[in-house]
Every structure is written in C-alpha cells, then in structure tokens.
Amino acid sequence: MLRKKHILLGITGGIAAYKLPLLVRECVKAGAEIRVVMTESAASFVTPLTLATLSGNDVVVGTIPKMTGNVMKGGTWHIHTAAWADLLLIAPATANVLAKLAHGYSDDAVSTLALAFTRNVLIAPAMDADMWNHTATQQNVSLLRELGYTVLPPDQGELASGLIGPGRLPEVYRLLEAVDAELEKSRRDLTGKRVLITAGPTFEAIDPVRYIGNRSSGKMGFAIARAAAQRGAAVTLIAGPVALQTPRNVERVDVESAEEMYRAVMKRRAKANVIVMSAAVADFTPASPAKTKFKKEAMKESTLDLPLRKTKDILGELTREKSDAVIVGFALETERALFHAKKKLKAKHPDLLVLNDASKEGAGFNTDTNIVTILSRTGKIDRLKKMTKYDVAHEILNRVARLL
Ligand SMILES: Cc1cc2nc3c(=O)[nH]c(=O)nc-3n(C[C@H](O)[C@H](O)[C@H](O)COP(=O)(O)O)c2cc1C
Incomplete structure (x- = not known):
C-alpha cells in the first residue's frame, strides 16, 4: 500500500x-x-x-x-x-x-x-x-x-x-x-456514495419520565459511520439516545423513539445508495403513553398491565420497496443464532444481514469488539473472528462496496 x-x-x-x-x-x-x-x-x-x-x-x-x-x-x-x-x-x-x-x-x-x-x-x-x-x-x-x-x-x-x-x-x-x-x-472507494446508517437503541415512552429501552450502545453503527466517512462517503447517521461522539465528517440526526427513527429513515431513504440498519429499534411501544407521570400509590393491583403495540418494521418496509440501494440489516440473537438469522434474511431479504450472537464473550452490546457472521442474500455465509467494531465496520463496507 x-x-x-x-x-x-x-x-x-x-x-x-x-x-x-x-x-x-x-x-x-x-x-x-x-x-x-x-x-x-x-x-x-x-x-x-x-x-x-x-x-x-x-x-x-x-x-x-x-x-x-x-x-x-x-x-x-x-x-x-x-x-x-x-x-x-x-x-x-x-x-x-x-x-x-x-x-x-x-x-x-x-x-x-x-x-x-x-x-x-x-x-x-x-x-x-x-x-x-x-x-x-x-x-x-x-x-x-x-x-x-x-x-x-x-x-x-x-x-x-x-x-x-x-x-x-x-x-x-x-x-x-x-x-x-x-x-x-482509508481508500476512497465510497466517494460519491450516500450512506444512511441507524445506530443505538430507541426509547419508548411509558409516561413523560419512564420509558422502555434496550441495551444497545450504538458503538457498532457509529463505527460504520466513521469507516464509511473515511472511505469517502457522504454519511448520515440517525442515532437513538447514546452517549457517543459524532465521528468526523458525519451528519448526525438524533431521534428517540422507534416512530421518530422510522420517519427519519423514510425521509432520507430515496437519496441513499447504501442503507445500514444497525439500530436496535424497539419492536413494541406502549399503546397509549400517559400524559403525566402515573403514581404507584394510585394503583390498586400489585401488577401493572401495560398494553403494547407493534412498532413499524423499518427494514421490512425498505426491502419491500424496489430501490437500487444496497441494504444491510442486523440481527442480534441470544440462542440458535444462525437459524434465526437465516429466517430473518428469508423474511426481509436485505442484501446483507449481519448476525451478532450476544451470548458470545466479546460480542453484542456495549463491547468494543464484536464477533459477527455476515449472511448475504446469495447464500454466502462468512463467519468473522473476534475483532474491533471498527474492523467489523470495514468488513461490512468491503462487501457493500462490491455490491454497489
Ligand atoms: C528523557 C525523557 C524521556 C521521556 N520519554 C517520554 C516518553 O517516552 N513518553 C512520554 O509521553 N513522555 C516522555 N517524556 C516527557 C515528555 O518529553 C514531556 O511530557 C514533553 O512535554 C512532551 O512534549 P511534546 O508532547 O510536545 O513532544 C520524557 C522526558 C524525558 C526528559
């Protein structure tokens, strides 16, 4: 080099x-x-x-x-x-x-x-x-x-x-x-390409104070944003609530809920050449969040029924649309990981699906390393060794670049 x-x-x-x-x-x-x-x-x-x-x-x-x-x-x-x-x-x-x-x-x-x-x-x-x-x-x-x-x-x-x-x-x-x-x-193979990335968790309001969230740190998505910007892409990063610095030369849009993330993606999807959905978007959200903080003392029962409704399926919706964009989905599993990932690939058919097996040491939420398997729509399965999330990001982008 x-x-x-x-x-x-x-x-x-x-x-x-x-x-x-x-x-x-x-x-x-x-x-x-x-x-x-x-x-x-x-x-x-x-x-x-x-x-x-x-x-x-x-x-x-x-x-x-x-x-x-x-x-x-x-x-x-x-x-x-x-x-x-x-x-x-x-x-x-x-x-x-x-x-x-x-x-x-x-x-x-x-x-x-x-x-x-x-x-x-x-x-x-x-x-x-x-x-x-x-x-x-x-x-x-x-x-x-x-x-x-x-x-x-x-x-x-x-x-x-x-x-x-x-x-x-x-x-x-x-x-x-x-x-x-x-x-x-740092090779500039993504110059002229627009890359849209989601990262982090979403917070679903129960009332103005409480929420349902998840353990995603956003580190994987931020690493992809950083790597893509270094390779010359114009990067927009839609971030859930995370405590991370914005990488250089990356445009960041902060959102909180699954609904906000959905709208932020839909608004920007048409211009994107690559869409990477690495956020851990909530699958369910409280059906009717309270306008004011509800009081424990006001509850008659010792358990609380909290009706939830399904959130919109961002990845599913993107892949249903006929677009030229290369679409990368993520799957985080804790058991029978490859089985579930293959099912998700078949159901939603993104170009690439990155499987994260959170049960493995050095993989999953809040770590600086990851152990992923990259499944492609064509049936190829690449099991990568444990590496930093930044190196995983480049492995993903190497495959994206070949598809562009
Ligand atoms: C003999 C000697 C060796 C030093 N070696 C180191 C070193 O290996 N690493 C380090 O961080 N500072 C070392 N220092 C301290 C730095 O030289 C000092 O912090 C200096 O202000 C650094 O200036 P700079 O960062 O502008 O180059 C050493 C100082 C001396 C006198």
Whole structure:
C-alpha cells in the first residue's frame, strides 16, 4: 500500500523517537513520500537533520513554522500540508500529545496538523507504564478512539525507565504493518456514495419520565459511520439516545423513539445508495403513553398491565420497496443464532444481514469488539473472528462496496 503514498509523520518528545529514522528510511524504500513534523521536545531526542536527510524533505519543528520558501507553497502551511498527505502517523505519541489531541488543542506543529487533518490518523503512544495506565491517559485514548483516531496499543516489555509493563513503541516493522492496514482502510472507494446508517437503541415512552429501552450502545453503527466517512462517503447517521461522539465528517440526526427513527429513515431513504440498519429499534411501544407521570400509590393491583403495540418494521418496509440501494440489516440473537438469522434474511431479504450472537464473550452490546457472521442474500455465509467494531465496520463496507 505504501507505494506512491504521501505519509506525514508527527514525532513527539518520547525516548522512542530514536526508532523513527529507521521507519522513515523504510517508507522511502517502499516508494512512499514522507514529510516529518516534530514538536520541540522531539528535537531533543532525534535530530531534524537526520530526518530531513532520510526523508529528502524539509522538517518542520515546534510551533507554527516560519512560513517561508518551499514550506509555504500554495496556501496556509498546516492546511496545505494536511491536504497533501494520505495518512498522518503520530509516533511516538507522548501522553502530552494524547491529551492535547483528545481536547482539540493545536499549539504545536503536530497537534495543529492533526486538527486540520481530515483523513486517517494513526497514533502510536509510547511512555512509561505508569503514565500509560493513568486514568487520564486511558480516558484520553478512549476519547481519541471515539473521535475516529486509530490508537495502537503499546507493546509490553522493558521500558526506558527500567520498569516492565505496557508502554513500548511497537517495532518499526509492526508500525509499517499498521500504516499499511490504515491506508487500506482509508481508500476512497465510497466517494460519491450516500450512506444512511441507524445506530443505538430507541426509547419508548411509558409516561413523560419512564420509558422502555434496550441495551444497545450504538458503538457498532457509529463505527460504520466513521469507516464509511473515511472511505469517502457522504454519511448520515440517525442515532437513538447514546452517549457517543459524532465521528468526523458525519451528519448526525438524533431521534428517540422507534416512530421518530422510522420517519427519519423514510425521509432520507430515496437519496441513499447504501442503507445500514444497525439500530436496535424497539419492536413494541406502549399503546397509549400517559400524559403525566402515573403514581404507584394510585394503583390498586400489585401488577401493572401495560398494553403494547407493534412498532413499524423499518427494514421490512425498505426491502419491500424496489430501490437500487444496497441494504444491510442486523440481527442480534441470544440462542440458535444462525437459524434465526437465516429466517430473518428469508423474511426481509436485505442484501446483507449481519448476525451478532450476544451470548458470545466479546460480542453484542456495549463491547468494543464484536464477533459477527455476515449472511448475504446469495447464500454466502462468512463467519468473522473476534475483532474491533471498527474492523467489523470495514468488513461490512468491503462487501457493500462490491455490491454497489
Ligand atoms: C528523557 C525523557 C524521556 C521521556 N520519554 C517520554 C516518553 O517516552 N513518553 C512520554 O509521553 N513522555 C516522555 N517524556 C516527557 C515528555 O518529553 C514531556 O511530557 C514533553 O512535554 C512532551 O512534549 P511534546 O508532547 O510536545 O513532544 C520524557 C522526558 C524525558 C526528559
């Protein structure tokens, strides 16, 4: 993947910076063009001269550089440089830069570029184990992943401090493999396509205070939205009530109930080339929600009868309509998963049905990983291994792209 690619390397001030000249050399050998940007601290660990010599390009150090000569060709430096690159790799990423990126700071060349960068960013943190394990660092890493950055877990082993633990920068060949995988994910094969995605649960009002909901976190649908946007699609994400950040370059529409989700989808379906129904839409809703909060004291019986009526079947309705859109449905099952998924595929015939077996460890609601089986209308069944929801998203989109 590296051949003819433009790689931007941001180096920050960690001891592992000494490994990066080798990575620059390997990228150049593989046919990539590489430009290096460094923080001032990074320049204490590895010299700009070494990196300029190996990359064959000027190296920018510190805060916004003095904008003269070649650096300033054709526009504001950070926007121009960000637009040039296919991928931004930040390695080693200090605890400091993780904190800055998680909160949108841009007070040095590396963080400014990251904020201006709209394509894939791969971050390889390296630090002492205690810094890595600190709750603040872990929260920043979670936030960065939600925002759509790929953060590589550091290796375990002996650290520069003499401690043993997580915090080592992965070896150069592993970083190159990760760059390759990230470039693969950022290929723009969905450019010009409109993708409509639903995600999260729905809440069905019992009265103004109480609702019937479900355990969906929305993470799978948000991962698909993020991946599709990175692959160049114009993405609209219809989200039930979830506590997740909107991925970059994604238009988000918030809804609450199954009825609202139905209307939001129907309003936008005609323009979509791809429709991914990953939301866990309630099957039933209270038939007549109370206008005011009802009181326990007013109940004569110890049990409550709550009449429910069926909600509209969004996926069923979409597939009944004759449209050119590729339609992806989801099935979450807790027993005889494949049997039920095949039944759903036959009844609703989406192009693809993604089966989630929530009884498996590492699958289902609120996890960061998933174990799915993808059934296609043509009868093909692909059982995928356990992987992150973001990687599952790409597996789904690879199949969607072939159907478009
Ligand atoms: C010898 C030495 C080694 C360091 N190694 C690391 C490291 O591996 N990871 C890290 O996050 N910070 C490390 N630090 C601390 C950072 O250099 C410091 O937080 C600095 O402000 C980071 O600046 P930057 O993020 O702008 O590059 C080290 C400091 C020293 C003095």
